[in-house]
Amino acid sequence: MSIELKNISYIYMKNTPFEHMALQNISLTINPGEFVGIIGHTGSGKSTLVQHLNGLLKPGSGEVFVDEVDLNARGNASKLAKRKVGMVFQYPEHQLFEETIAADIAFGPRSLGCEESEIKQRVCDAMEFVGLDYDTFAERSPFQLSGGQMRRVAIAGVIALKPEYLVLDEPSAGLDPRGREEIFSQIMHLYNKTGIAVIMVSHNMEEVARMATRLIVMNQGQISLDGNPREIFKNGSVSLQAAGVDVPRITALMRYLKGQGLKVDDTVITAEEGVKSILSALGGQGTC
Amino acid sequence: MQEFITVNNLCHDYAGFDGSTVLALDNISLKIAPGEFVAVIGTNGSGKSTLAKHLNALLVPTSGDCMVAGMNTKEDENLWKIRQKVGMVFQNPDNQIVATLVEEDVAFGPENLGLPPSEIRRRVDEALRFVGMEQYRQHGPHLLSGGQKQRVAIAGVLAMRPECLVLDEPTAMLDPLGRDEVLSTVCRLNRAEKITVVYITHFMEEAIAADRVVVMNSGKIMLTGTPAEIFSDVELLKSLGLDVPVAADVAYRLRKAGVSIPKNIITEQELAVALCR
Ligand SMILES: Nc1ncnc2c1ncn2[C@@H]1O[C@H](COP(=O)(O)OP(=O)(O)O)[C@@H](O)[C@H]1O
Ligand SMILES: Nc1ncnc2c1ncn2[C@@H]1O[C@H](COP(=O)(O)OP(=O)(O)O)[C@@H](O)[C@H]1O
Ligand SMILES: [Mg+2]
Ligand SMILES: [Mg+2]
Numbered sequence: 001m002s003i004e005l006k007n008i009s010y011i012y013m014k015n016t017p018f019e020h021m022a023l024q025n026i027s028l029t030i031n032p033g034e035f036v037g038i039i040g041h042t043g044s045g046k047s048t049l050v051q052h053l054n055g056l057l058k059p060g061s062g063e064v065f066v067d068e069v070d071l072n073a074r075g076n077a078s079k080l081a082k083r084k085v086g087m088v089f090q091y092p093e094h095q096l097f098e099e100t101i102a103a104d105i106a107f108g109p110r111s112l113g114c115e116e117s118e119i120k121q122r123v124c125d126a127m128e129f130v131g132l133d134y135d136t137f138a139e140r141s142p143f144q145l146s147g148g149q150m151r152r153v154a155i156a157g158v159i160a161l162k163p164e165y166l167v168l169d170e171p172s173a174g175l176d177p178r179g180r181e182e183i184f185s186q187i188m189h190l191y192n193k194t195g196i197a198v199i200m201v202s203h204n205m206e207e208v209a210r211m212a213t214r215l216i217v218m219n220q221g222q223i224s225l226d227g228n229p230r231e232i233f234k235n236g237s238v239s240l241q242a243a244g245v246d247v248p249r250i251t252a253l254m255r256y257l258k259g260q261g262l263k264v265d266d267t268v269i270t271a272e273e274g275v276k277s278i279l280s281a282l283g284g285q286g287t288c
Numbered sequence: 289m290q291e292f293i294t295v296n297n298l299c300h301d302y303a304g305f306d307g308s309t310v311l312a313l314d315n316i317s318l319k320i321a322p323g324e325f326v327a328v329i330g331t332n333g334s335g336k337s338t339l340a341k342h343l344n345a346l347l348v349p350t351s352g353d354c355m356v357a358g359m360n361t362k363e364d365e366n367l368w369k370i371r372q373k374v375g376m377v378f379q380n381p382d383n384q385i386v387a388t389l390v391e392e393d394v395a396f397g398p399e400n401l402g403l404p405p406s407e408i409r410r411r412v413d414e415a416l417r418f419v420g421m422e423q424y425r426q427h428g429p430h431l432l433s434g435g436q437k438q439r440v441a442i443a444g445v446l447a448m449r450p451e452c453l454v455l456d457e458p459t460a461m462l463d464p465l466g467r468d469e470v471l472s473t474v475c476r477l478n479r480a481e482k483i484t485v486v487y488i489t490h491f492m493e494e495a496i497a498a499d500r501v502v503v504m505n506s507g508k509i510m511l512t513g514t515p516a517e518i519f520s521d522v523e524l525l526k527s528l529g530l531d532v533p534v535a536a537d538v539a540y541r542l543r544k545a546g547v548s549i550p551k552n553i554i555t556e557q558e559l560a561v562a563l564c565r
Contacts, residue, residue, distance in 0.1 A: 042434055042463045146332050174379065174460045176332045176490045178529035203463050246464045249493070249534040253556050260560040271534070275541040278563065282547065 001067050003030040003053055003085070003165060003197075008062035010048055022048040024221040026062070030165070030199060035191055037208035037229065038201045040218030041244035046201045047090070049218065050167050053199065054085035066165075083112070086163030090170045092154030093147065101127075101145075101153050102138035108161045126156035129193075130186050148179025152186060159190065165197045166190070172204055180204065184211065205248040209233060209269040219243035234267040250274045291355075292452060292484050293320040293343060298352035300338050312338040314507035315352070322451070325478045325485040327495035327515075330504030331529045336488045339504070340456045343486060344374035357451065372401075375445030379457040381437035390432075390440050391416070391425040397448045415443040418481065419473050435466025439473055446477070452484035453477065459491060471497060492519065492531045496554055503528070516552040535559045 010023040022045045030036055030053075038046050051057040052064055055071040055078070064071045069081035089095070098104035102123050109119045127134050130152040142153050151171065158166065171187065172180040184207050191198050191211075202208050208215065209229045217225040217232065217240065224243050225236050232240070233247045240247060247255075254266040254274055265277040300313040313335045320326055328336050341347040342354045345361040357373055359366040378384060387393035394415050398408045416422040419439040429437060438458050445453060455474065459467040471494050477483045487498060495501050501518040503511040505528055511518060519525065522532050522540035532540070539553040539562070549562040 041465055148332065174457075176529070177531040178331050244463075244465050250538070253534050253538065253559070256556045257560055257563065260564055262560070262563055271537055271541065274538055275545065278538070278542060279545055279547070282563065 001032050002065075003067075004028075004065040005052060006063045006065070008049075008052060008059045008064065010045075010052070010057060011060050012048075014060070022221050023052075023059075026221075026223060028216070028223065028226075030197060032164070032197050033195055035198045035211055035213045036200070037212030037215045038199065038218060039203070039205070039208060039215065039243075039245050040224075044218040044243065045221040046218050047169055048221075050087070050169055050199060050201060053165070053167050054087050055082045056087065083161065084164040086158040086161050086166045088155050088158050088166070088168045088171060090173060092158075093142075093150035096142040096150060096154060099141060100139050101132070101142050102134075104142055104153060105157045105160050108157055112161065122160040122162070123156075126160040129159055129190050130156045131182070132156065146179065148175050148182050151175070151179070151183060155183075155186070163196070165199065167199045169201045170203065171200065172202065172207070180207075187211070203245075205233075205246050206250070206269075209248045209251075217243050217245065230267065230269060233269060290322070290358075291319045292322040292324075292357060293318070293486075294353075294355040295319070295339075295342070296353045296355070298342065298349045298354055300335075300342070300347060301350045302338075312507055313342075316507075316509055318502065318509060318512075320452075320484060320486065322484055323478070323482045324500065325475075325487065325498045326500050326502060327498035328486065328488045328502045328504060329490070329492065329495055329530060330510075334504040335507040336504055337456050340376065340454050340486065340488060343452070343454050344376055345370045346376070372448055373450055374452045374454060375448055375450040377438065377441050377445060377453065377455040377458050379460045381434045381441065381461060384441040384444075385429040385437055388428055389425070390421065390427050390429060393429065393440060394425075394443045394447050397444055401448070411447045411449070412443075415446040418446055418477060419443045433466055434462040435469035438462065438466070438470045442470075442473060442477075450483070452486065454486045456488045457490065458487075459489065459494065467491065467494070490531070492533045495519075496533055503530070516554050519554045520552045 005026055005028045008023055008026040012020045012022055040046050052059060058072055066081040066084055069077050071078050071082055096104050105123045105126055106119050109122045124134050132152055142150055171183050188211055212229050215229040215232050216223055224239050225232050233251050248269050250271050251269055254264050254268055257264050258266045262281050264281045268274045268277055295316055295318040298313055298316045302310040302312055304310045330336050345367055348362050354361045356370045359370055361370060385393050391412055394412045395408050398411050416425055419442050421439050421443060459470050474485055475497050478485045489495055496515045500512060501515050502509055519532050519536040522536060525532050533554050535556045536554045539549055539559055542549060553559050553562055
């Protein structure tokens with residue numbers, strides 16, 4: 001059971017003057033229960049990569065398997081396999097269109113051919129998961145919601161499909177701090193409660209560092225680092241810089257303090273850890 | 289001093305979905321001096337964009353006044369002069385560029401002013417130089433990164449020779465690299481060209497660059513002050529659902545743990561100085 005990419009390459013606008021190799025020979029296995037963060041500068045190929053995970057893009061060369069089924073083979077098996085992978089696009093709220101929130105979330109399960117009672121159950125469950133009270137919100141228009149709430153409706157629409165793998169492309173982009181935190185905590189809650197595998201593209205290093213069990217750094221269509229987030233932020237600074245991505249702000253702060261002579265741990269990735277380390281550096285020998 | 293922008297008891301109502309009215313701005317008063325760099329922060333729905341649209345007369349007050357360089361935005365005959373003095377840049381880099389070449393896009397505004405070709409050319413050159421994009425003049429916008437697109441959008445506004453730039457979350461859709469590009473371009477324009485800047489952002493590290501920070505909440509101005517004054521009140525900002533710069537957050541937590549350090553720390557340099565005395 002896994003998503004497996006084997007030697008994937010992808011070229012946009014092939015055989016035109018604008019031809020562009022967006023992915024170069026990517027191989028990757030994503031296992032159940034993993035929370036994979038994908039980072040990298042704009043244009044590094046993150047969105048192109050994740051659109052291969054449910055067959056939205058067909059690789060120019062290479063193969064994609066979901067639970068051993070080749071997504072690009074003909075037949076019903078590949079159609080069913082694609083359904084195991086739920087995809088939340090960037091700015092998914094732009095795709096809301098129904099008159100009520102419940103109708104919008106029901107759209108997916110209905111098109112899967114679910115019974116009405118099953119649909120209602122899935123809508124209820126999905127709304128609960130993203131923290132929208134059914135009685136309060138079901139009959140409202142999605143367009144009366146805040147940006148963060150609209151995005152939660154869009155995520156609920158994907159959860160209602162009961163995927164086994166959930167892909168999110170920059171789910172916090174454009175939200176205010178409160179909206180960002182809401183989205184991340186709902187995703188974390190879903191992950192912890194259901195054990196669904198999550199693949200999340202993000203520019204928010206703090207959150208990726210905190211949430212992901214595994215981090216993939218993309219650079220120019222290739223995977224430049226793949227491993228434990230803490231290890232990568234600790235040891236990967238050269239590759240990270242080359243890939244044009246930041247370390248978490250707290251990590252950068254701790255590095256600066258260490259450079260100024262304070263004996264602190266510069267591999268921390270949360271503010272709590274940072275404060276602890278500063279306190280023990282101060283306690284040890286006063287100041288620097 | 290003569291203010292560049294004076295907002296007096298401004299209220300703005302929108303018509304809601306169900307025929308009700310939404311009070312988006314509730315009795316706002318604000319003065320902005322020429323050459324000032326003002327950052328505006330606040331959660332979604334607090335009224336930031338509505339305020340921004342008053343500053344170049346895209347909206348007019350339901351009650352109260354907005355004066356730009358001595359002109360009231362309510363008076364129709366001032367409209368073009370105000371729009372020429374105050375340029376707007378929006379969030380989405382992909383729907384602000386209309387032409388197929390960068391230089392054509394930047395020329396769009398001056399062409400509409402009916403300026404002679406030589407003057408248009410001079411303005412386009414200058415604007416692209418100000419944002420560091422002169423080597424991309426012949427590029428198609430689709431080949432640019434988000435940060436580059438936003439700089440082209442800024443150049444398009446600069447080609448109108450405005451006195452003030454209003455930027456509504458110009459970095460919200462950019463990656464960290466693109467955010468740096470846009471912010472440092474804006475800072476340079478403010479310092480070197482003395483352009484007045486009103487900069488709406490959700491990234492508190494960006495707001496530190498401003499002379500003054502305005503905090504909005506539920507259509508009202510809650511606080512204004514220097515970045516050090518605003519961001520040292522970590523509890524208030526968090527209660528409003530806002531972030532604080534990481535150094536301010538760490539300083540706050542250290543103070544709570546009993547470390548005696550000054551209250552107005554917002555940068556990593558200041559934190560290092562306080563800890564390494
Ligand atoms: N529809 C498209 N047509 C042509 N080129 C594209 C298209 N989508 C993406 N690209 C190019 O492919 C590269 C990778 O893009 P993308 O996967 O969107 O990167 P990311 O998500 O990391 O920002 C970029 O150089 C981008 O310009
Ligand atoms: N065109 C509109 N019609 C009705 N209500 C609106 C409109 N634009 C904004 N609002 C409402 O006005 C309030 C302030 O919105 P806005 O100025 O966009 O806030 P911000 O930019 O801080 O997120 C919000 O409650 C919002 O829902
Ligand atoms: Mg992308
Ligand atoms: Mg806004």
